Amino acid sequence: MFERTEDQQAVVEMVRDFAATALAPHAAEWDETKHFPVDVLAEAGTLGMGGIYVGETYGGSGLSRTDAVLIFEELAKADPSIAAYISIHNMVAWMVDAFGNETQRAAWLPGLTSMTELGSYCLTEPGAGSDAAALATRAVRDGDEYVINGTKQFISGAGTSTWYVVMARTAETGSHGITAIVVPDGTPGLSFGAEEKKMGWRAQPTRQVVFEDVRVPVSNRLGEEGDGFMIAMKGLNGGRINIGACSLGGAQTAFEKSVAYLKERHAFGAALVKQQHLLFELADMDTELETARTLLMRAADALEHGAPDTVKLCAMAKRVATDTGFRVANQALQLHGGYGYLSEYGLEKIVRDLRVHQILEGSNEIMRLIVGRLALED
């Protein structure tokens, strides 16, 4: 599990080369100009990054969840914002692959896996975040169609995506009354809010998705009526691991920048690494990153093999990796002193990008709620 196979080494090498040439040189500019590089995403798609753990029949790469951790960490080393978007897109593609029928998979997966068509995950609402089962967007059956009304909040890729996987209420039975429906872009009644101004993740658009009498065929439903919440949560198990890997990647870069800086920067007559308390700080950062990486791989392995403690491990790994990632990135900024606060040094962007990872894909408070409740069950 911890020794990388020859294939994994080759995969990591390729992703590193791609990220170093196609992402890293532009990351600061995309952040500053809020540019969403759909052309680069399509390039990532040709390399197999649109459906990393989607089956090969309709263009997926058929890789494992542990492979995905390695891939997202490498992408995030160059740009956490783009890496995280690719993670969300993969969650959508996987949901279609895992829960779609043959016709749906044949129709939707080729575009998703090649990333010529992007996907958005629509669960959160203005009034339902952590309490996702309380969502109010409604889908009412009318003959062979669903009529959808409601608003989704904080939707990554909204306005750019071709496919929106929407969790909508079809019955008043709490989490059992939610259904997953795929809504194509351009459907009458589908509109988007203004682009949100955000602390980080500026290279990907975040907007509201608004449904006003949006009609889609019943054949756009993933799974059965009432399966939606289960589908959304299963998608999030992987989403949590991937976002954790994105935190690791960003923080790893911040850590490596810090090592280089403390070796080079002289104060009080010696390189800063000669100050033992700073050396200890580097040691803690490195150790915490490795601890998070280890737990993340353990959770990914559990998810890959359908282990009974998958949900718990994914929640634990998400919390540890995203908290660690932010702490390490923030500490790296501190170690750079005033320079860390300047955009030019690239650290403040990592801090801004990684901050939201503690909030989304289930906030870290919800992760503790999941772990705590499971502890009580035993």
Place this chain on the structure above:
Amino acid sequence: MKIVVLIKQVPDTYEERTLDLTTGWLNRDAGDNIVDEINERALEVALQQKDKDKSTEVVVLAMGPDGAAKAIRKALSMGADSGIHVKDDSLAGSDAIRTAAVLAAALKDVGADIILAGNESTDGRGGVVPAMVAEFLSLPLLGALSVAEFSAGTVSGERRSEEGTLRVSSALPAVVTVTENIAEARFPNFKGILTAKRKPVSTVSVGELEVASTPARSMVVSTSERPVRAAGTKVVDEGTAGTQLAAYLIENRLV
């Protein structure tokens, strides 16, 4: 059409490259070894031809130690169909003529329409091996092309020089080399990486080739490390800086 691309594993140019001062040879363990960047572009030219015409067969040929298998694997993951690995301890340190003779012998029965290579590799930069291979095989050489086009039975392209651009063409089979100005090499995709190990690679030793067994090695007489960069000359302007600068340039034959 069958294209054989000559590839060489070299130390990554992004890292510090050093000589082993006792043997005088390149220190190959000092850093990552990768497929030579110009060779990779040659492979890209071949793969683009394969993209256009699916019947094109792309074979990669490498001579080198065990580690060169990794370079072949990378080429296969990018889309080459098969590989030939000439591997023999007796070949260590072979000079350009010996290398070309062995490569030519390995190419003899492959039936290549085009033998494609980079015009030089980033390690030794001798830039002579492809021409020597052409000579050994009595094939025409179209060297240092920045544009290469293939059609049934012919290859044509452009070679740029300080005086102008030459348009060259030749009947096939031929040896073609391309410069670093040609196509940017593609990344292998995940599928390519996973299928690479299922593609055939034949390993050939010198004994299996029809080539003289006399080893020819370049003898390194002496080596020295690159001198540490000295501080430059500073001219402080006290009214005569222009004259001093001109004198410096003339003295060092810089004008």
